Amino acid sequence: MAMSDIICEKRGAAGFVLLNRPQALNALNHDMVRGLDAALAHWVDDPSVERVVISGAGGRAFCAGGDIRLMHELGTHGRYAEQLEFYRDEYRLNQRIARYPKPYVALLDGYVMGGGVGVSIHGSHRIAGDRLTFAMPEVSIGFFPDVGATYFLPRLPDASGAYLGVTGARIGAGDAVELGLTTAYVPSSSFADLALALEASGDTDAIIARFAAPAPAGTLGPHRALIREAFGPGGVAHLLLALEEAAAACSAFAADTLALLRAKSPTSVAIGLRQMAEGRAADIETCLRIEFRIVSRICRMADFYEGVRAVIIDKDNRPRWSPARLDEVDASAIEGCFAPLGADELTFGGVAP
Numbered sequence: 001m002a003m004s005d006i007i008c009e010k011r012g013a014a015g016f017v018l019l020n021r022p023q024a025l026n027a028l029n030h031d032m033v034r035g036l037d038a039a040l041a042h043w044v045d046d047p048s049v050e051r052v053v054i055s056g057a058g059g060r061a062f063c064a065g066g067d068i069r070l071m072h073e074l075g076t077h078g079r080y081a082e083q084l085e086f087y088r089d090e091y092r093l094n095q096r097i098a099r100y101p102k103p104y105v106a107l108l109d110g111y112v113m114g115g116g117v118g119v120s121i122h123g124s125h126r127i128a129g130d131r132l133t134f135a136m137p138e139v140s141i142g143f144f145p146d147v148g149a150t151y152f153l154p155r156l157p158d159a160s161g162a163y164l165g166v167t168g169a170r171i172g173a174g175d176a177v178e179l180g181l182t183t184a185y186v187p188s189s190s191f192a193d194l195a196l197a198l199e200a201s202g203d204t205d206a207i208i209a210r211f212a213a214p215a216p217a218g219t220l221g222p223h224r225a226l227i228r229e230a231f232g233p234g235g236v237a238h239l240l241l242a243l244e245e246a247a248a249a250c251s252a253f254a255a256d257t258l259a260l261l262r263a264k265s266p267t268s269v270a271i272g273l274r275q276m277a278e279g280r281a282a283d284i285e286t287c288l289r290i291e292f293r294i295v296s297r298i299c300r301m302a303d304f305y306e307g308v309r310a311v312i313i314d315k316d317n318r319p320r321w322s323p324a325r326l327d328e329v330d331a332s333a334i335e336g337c338f339a340p341l342g343a344d345e346l347t348f349g350g351v352a353p
Helices: 030-043 068-076 080-098 157-167 173-179 188-197 204-209 221-231 235-248 252-263 266-279 284-298 302-313 331-337
Strands: 006-011 014-019 051-056 061-063 104-108 111-113 125-128 133-135
Touching (some): 006 030, 014 030, 030 080, 068 080, 104 188, 125 173, 157 221, 157 252, 221 235, 221 252, 235 266, 266 331
Parallel strands (some): 014 051, 061 111, 104 125, 111 133
16 A cells, blocks of 8 residues: 555565655654554454564654644634544554554654654554654643653653653653663664564564664663652642752753743643653553543643744744743643543544543
């Protein structure tokens, strides 16, 4: 199956997927979501397909997220049903990947953000290359960490998932391996050879092991204790106090993190922290249902449109958030984002709410 923005083809013992929008850093559109979902549904019943391998075209990105401009345009024209159709299909795809019974190998080089995380992190094998830049930057545009972030972020060590989710911080291959976001490191120069080897029949782990190398050192290690203290289950007030005290004690990392937090949508940060608490012990289906509840509300909230305007459209990087400060966020408004949707809840084939 070939489409202009996604190429899905069988080569040898593997189904290969190429995200093929290099001019847009392979950002996901609805056709790509549907195309990948259809390919996975087809290959799961094909005994000659031993594994799935997914990569991005162009060298700059695996996938830098979803098509935010389109979501903004739909919402500004009141076409909320079309927005939610995309998210419903995207989240169902995330769940399919998480439950996929065959090895799913994501070759991650360049930008891996937002929706790109969703079509990789839930797979069984996530291979980091030299140029990997991982981030969940949604809070920067008045959105929230989705595509299953409610599930995978709280499971990272030392509250590092909460840190990544509510600051939008970027990390490289070393930290991605250390935190368990990726399962192996392979030098970018070996990616083509690895992909060729994955065409052959055989054990997926053994094939990858032939190319794997020690990962480069991460940068978060010296700050993990502070991250654990500040971003653990203490709430917004505790988070700010811990960072302020560390910054006063001359921690440049704490000062930089405070600056990151204060630039984000306060509503988005509050939602993200609540997600960490909700998802810690929940399964992937529950977490994705929670996210569909949130997206159903946040796509009608002003911060999303203001954030996209400031960061993506006008690029003045001066969003006017409402409310403007974390301590001004209405707890009842956050609670409302997590409320059940009744008949509109996200459902999955064979998995009841």
